[in-house]
Amino acid sequence: MDRQIDYRHLESLIALLTVARLGRYTAAANVLGVNHSTISRRIDALQKAMGGHLLTRTPNGWELTDLGRRAMASAETIEQAVEAIGAEKDSGALAGHVRVAAPDAFSAHLAAPALAKLQVKHPQLVFEIVSETTRARQTRTGMDLEIVIGEPHVRKAASMKLLDYELRLYATAEYLESHGTPRSIEDLAGHSLNYYIDTALTVDKLDDATSALPPMRRSISSTSIAVQYAATMNHAGIGLLPTFLSRHYPNMIPVLHEEFTFHSEYWLVGRDEALRSRAVQETVRALNDAAAAGDWFIPPFPVPSASGS
Template identity: 30%
Template sequence: MQHLDWNDLHDFLTVARAGQIARAAAQLGVDATTVGRRLRRLEARLGRTLFEQTREGQVLTEAGETLLAQVEAMQRAADRIEARPDSGALSGLLRVSVSEGFGTWLVAEHLPAFAAAHPGLTIDLVASSGFLSPSKREADVAVLLARPAQGPVVASKLADYALHLYASADYVARTGAPTRETLATRHKLVGYIPDLLYAPELRYLREVDPALAPQLRSSSIAAQARLIAGGAGVGVLPHFIAGRDPALVRVVPEVTIARAFFLVTHRDTRQLRRVRAFRAWLVELVTRHRAALIGGEG
């Protein structure tokens, strides 16, 4: 057997976990052609076919499943070596997956201080509509809207947060203050696109009233906040977003929607020094900003 390149094995591992070459390439920061070429090189050196191409992406063959178990064992061994305590500075790549709102309005604002304290780290903040999976090792740390039901992960509640109904002051002056009874009949509603929801916890309007349906819809909470602030209608926003925007006023004040964030890491990598450091920093961050999250003053 020819000498195997660890980089090829790492690419194989990424594709196996992602299920698609294109998705794996995005995680690796290279183009899909490069990943495909490396996989073919690995298969040629092993003399085995590792993946079958399907409509959905790449599916492991029996030989691929066998290799995956071996490469994951190698990765865990490498992680354990890195996890040994020492006095050196943190280094390497830290990938963090968070929701768009939490990542943009809270984490990103304060992350420069953490990055400055650990200049040897490369930090990927994936703040988007959807989450990377710690159980598949797509992310080192994830902040999710629900505790995972299964998988090789460790999860704990990070923070509670509150959401309310908001509109712009101009909208309220133009249409009158919404009430629970008039939301469905007299007001335009802003919310998520139902078939593009990435988590059931985002069905906010249904929790207010099952009959409510948004007329202006976006997969982005940032876009929804801009639409509401611009006078487009009434919508549900987290207090940590809307509470700092002077263009927004809370309406239907008796409505409060409670949610929670959960901090999730893979059980094999949660003791890595960079992961431990970020977890501690994030817990301290939400503790300091608890009032902004739950809707109090401060």
């Protein structure tokens, strides 16, 4: 560093570190428990102390300048020192705030239980899980990690495939008794489909899932996988649903499984700045281990009676 940073700038360095990882002042303010103006004031003070701009605004959010990258190295050293002080009695202790965006099913059935186990082991870790089913964004979103469906193509980020999964068609016995059992793909044209809302679906991979099916009337569409299951279990139509959940519910009757299946994948995306955090690294490890083990949390789902009551 060309200029010495005294203790008054420690909070400013942590603010810089958090903005660099999340790309947004507002996201950094949320993580640090302060308001946007406080983050701005701390960054401004640090820039004056160092004699130059540390951040520059880009279409992808706030990015570090060369001087900012040098400051961030100091900020990471401080972060590690603080973690070490807090972990004197437990050299393996972790602390930090990690934000994860993931599709609805992945959030509830794999991410939440996997990160709950990690949080029990390291009580100073704090997680925010945002359920959303979108493609990997080119712009910085204020998230440390994104879980997306289909292989992402994002600049200045690392990605890894977590696991494969498949979508297949399911219905209840009550629905099939009332509307008939399809014997071919063409027969589906006379049936209703429970799936994502067409106009709200931004993931090409999920949009492709219905391309091999004939046009089907939409019964109950939703951005929530739980709603799609509830609609299907209440006999509203045939659901296009993930097998990793459906196979655990005995009232989910396979429909045309020999004729139709759609394969996809979950991928993890992380920015370089975020992946330098030990808390984020351990989060990635926990998610990858859970995916490799197929460690899905399958909650009991109320099964309605034939009358739907």
